[in-house]
Amino acid sequence: MSGRRIGVMGGTFDPIHHGHLVAASEAQVRFALDEVVFVPTGQPYRKDSQSVSPAEDRYLMTVVATASNPRFTVSRVDVDREGATYTVDTLADLAKIFPEDELFFITGADALEQILSWHRADDMFRLAHFVGVTRPGFELVDDHLPRGSVSLLEVPAMAISSTACRERVAAGEPVWYLVPDGVVQYIAKRGLYRPEGQGWVLGPTEHVASE
Numbered sequence: 001m002s003g004r005r006i007g008v009m010g011g012t013f014d015p016i017h018h019g020h021l022v023a024a025s026e027a028q029v030r031f032a033l034d035e036v037v038f039v040p041t042g043q044p045y046r047k048d049s050q051s052v053s054p055a056e057d058r059y060l061m062t063v064v065a066t067a068s069n070p071r072f073t074v075s076r077v078d079v080d081r082e083g084a085t086y087t088v089d090t091l092a093d094l095a096k097i098f099p100e101d102e103l104f105f106i107t108g109a110d111a112l113e114q115i116l117s118w119h120r121a122d123d124m125f126r127l128a129h130f131v132g133v134t135r136p137g138f139e140l141v142d143d144h145l146p147r148g149s150v151s152l153l154e155v156p157a158m159a160i161s162s163t164a165c166r167e168r169v170a171a172g173e174p175v176w177y178l179v180p181d182g183v184v185q186y187i188a189k190r191g192l193y194r195p196e197g198q199g200w201v202l203g204p205t206e207h208v209a210s211e
């Protein structure tokens, strides 16, 4: 199929949460995107590599979270590329996979603020149109960006971050309804975010031992 409109939702997704999913869903509808490709980062070079979960876990949580939406897919391009993950490479790889199609890179207001400092930002803007989405606690502005390169989109406010999800799990607090059910179960099964050797609280009565 040619001439399709492909959304690209990049993120560390450690873990993926409903803020990511609502942003992608809203962009899909508002920009009439045929598909939204979620792209978990391989090595997010601006995050502390010691504290980021294995790429394979983040990839699988993204697959679990998106499986029920026929317009959502997940790409391994960043997970499978060696070295630091740069969006310019993500977009170049996706342009090869979707040579006839138009790419729309979806990004939250916090990331948009910093985007001019991203690796080879000028080339990046040539490879995709950018969609900046609202995120509670951040101002969504585009006056620092090349004219016509970015569209701004208000999405339902989800005051959720992966950091807060990790902190809740570490403290034994629930993340039900912040992340999809399958992701709650994946986190418990793999023992993610819990201090070494601590049991897992899956629900009020169920306990799953960490591996």
Ligand SMILES: Nc1ncnc2c1ncn2[C@@H]1O[C@H](COP(=O)(O)OP(=O)(O)OP(=O)(O)O)[C@@H](O)[C@H]1O
Pocket (backbone or CB within 6 Å): 010, 011, 012, 013, 014, 018, 019, 020, 023, 106, 107, 108, 109, 110, 111, 112, 133, 134, 135, 136, 158, 159, 160, 161, 162, 163, 164
């Ligand atoms: N609640 C949210 N609403 C809108 N956009 C979001 C939200 N959370 C994350 N995003 C956007 O999703 C993309 C991927 O974000 P990322 O995986 O780093 O999640 P995060 O919650 O910001 O993680 P962390 O807390 O670990 O920094 C970024 O463009 C980010 O701005």
Ligand SMILES: O=C(O)c1ccc[n+]([C@@H]2O[C@H](COP(=O)([O-])O)[C@@H](O)[C@H]2O)c1
Pocket (backbone or CB within 6 Å): 009, 010, 011, 012, 013, 039, 041, 044, 046, 047, 085, 086, 087, 088, 111, 117, 118, 119
């Ligand atoms: O290309 C860059 O220099 C760059 C710098 C920081 C973040 N990004 C991308 O922005 C997306 C969100 O990143 P993060 O670290 O906030 O999860 C993800 O796709 C990253 O690869 C890209």
